[in-house]
Amino acid sequence: MVELIKAPLLDAVPHGFAGRRGGVSGGIYAGLNVGLGSEDDPDAIVRNRDLARDAVLPGAALVTVRQVHSARAETVTAPFAMDARPEADAIVTDRPGLLLGILTADCVPVLFADPAAGVVGAAHAGWKGAIGGVTDATLAAMEALGAARARIVAAIGPCIGRASYEVTDDFAHRFEEQDAGNARFFSAGKPGHLQFDIGGYVAARLAAAGVVRVAVLDEDTYSQPDRFFSYRRACHRGEPGYGRQMSMIGLPA
Template sequence: MTLEILTSDLLGPVRHGFFTRRGGASSGVFAGLNCGMGSSDQSEIVTINRSRVADAMNVPLTHMAHPYQVHSADVLTITEPQNGTRPKADAVVTATPGLALAVLTADCQPVLFADTDAGVVGAAHAGWRGALDGVLEATLDAMEALGASRADTKAVIGPSISQAAYEVGPEFLDAFIANTPENSRFFAQGEGDRMHFDLPSYGLHRLRSAGIGAAEWTRHCTYADADRFYSYRRTTHAGEADYGRLISVIRL
């Protein structure tokens, strides 16, 4: 099966892609393009999947860098191939042509950034914790350190869990409104004390408040479309043992 790669006109001529699960070599609960080296999928199959992604981005696999994600606000600046090392962080930036930046997700937001005039790109993994702690703003800061201008930077949020599928408890709401009561607008009332959180809208809000030139969400829900996307929450609800990880990549 051919790889399915979602792109956005907002990122212009920069080569990028939000890869769906279609076109991979994995089977079973991982069926498709599972790129999660931390999953219990066969490591050699994951490597095949990652190689297909690198080929699609026209880079050697050794030149596709992604961090060991820990739901932080830490950002890595990449200037050369990582040779298999994966420092802990949740975003990566570069101004070096020929290097691809990747993040893995399965409900969290994959966010791809580009300042085409400055020749600087970035990629961030922004779950609720990372977004709340400032990983998106930290990515913009790191890009600026490489010569980018946030007013000229554009960002696209890829397939993420939608508000309709993201049910949370009162303690989750408390974490968001503790210092910023206005964040209550990203929550809708559910049954009983449950709420529904709008992660992509929150991500867009953080990006726009940080002064980015333009930002959008592709409007794909990972939970709702099992044929195209992996979802941690859907897997949990189904009682499955593990889940695949989607990959999103950008390069100069």
């Protein structure tokens, strides 16, 4: 069975944050690995993507992009061929029958909806995309389709937690140079290092952009190896690869 985490704020639309439970992959990718860029068995990856889709919106066309840690949002009107996926880190649509999917393995997945307008979105916010404004780009793209920022609700899914995300002082300075108030997302760690609350940072960006209802699911990908894939955990273990999980939202046909 595919484990889906849902956010009550998004109950009006089909959605779910999938982890690694369920699926057909084995070895270091055991479970529901949906990462096309991984070294997992390609047939297993395709089967896992189908299982994830059917757990949220059976029969829908799953739409994903080539994620490059950018702040670019792509507006989708029809499915992309696998070899024609655009480079972007957010997707929005107003078309029924499409299921938007964002892949993560520690980065922050964000799902958005304005049910009254029939517009949904999904964003992948790694630290580069987060500081670059990928969530702001998602909101702007949704508004271009008729969504109203005051109506948009958002949910932040499983991502690396503050206790697991050690960064350098220089890393933190990037955020503090953008806004001195960002210092609150960093807490003391070992000498020369800090602990970064990236989920909290993304939530604050959404609030500052005018999204008044934001749910933070507070699930740490790094510390739950039985439930989630984690890039940083795989690196610390010296593993040769890592799986990805998918967060999905769509409009029923």
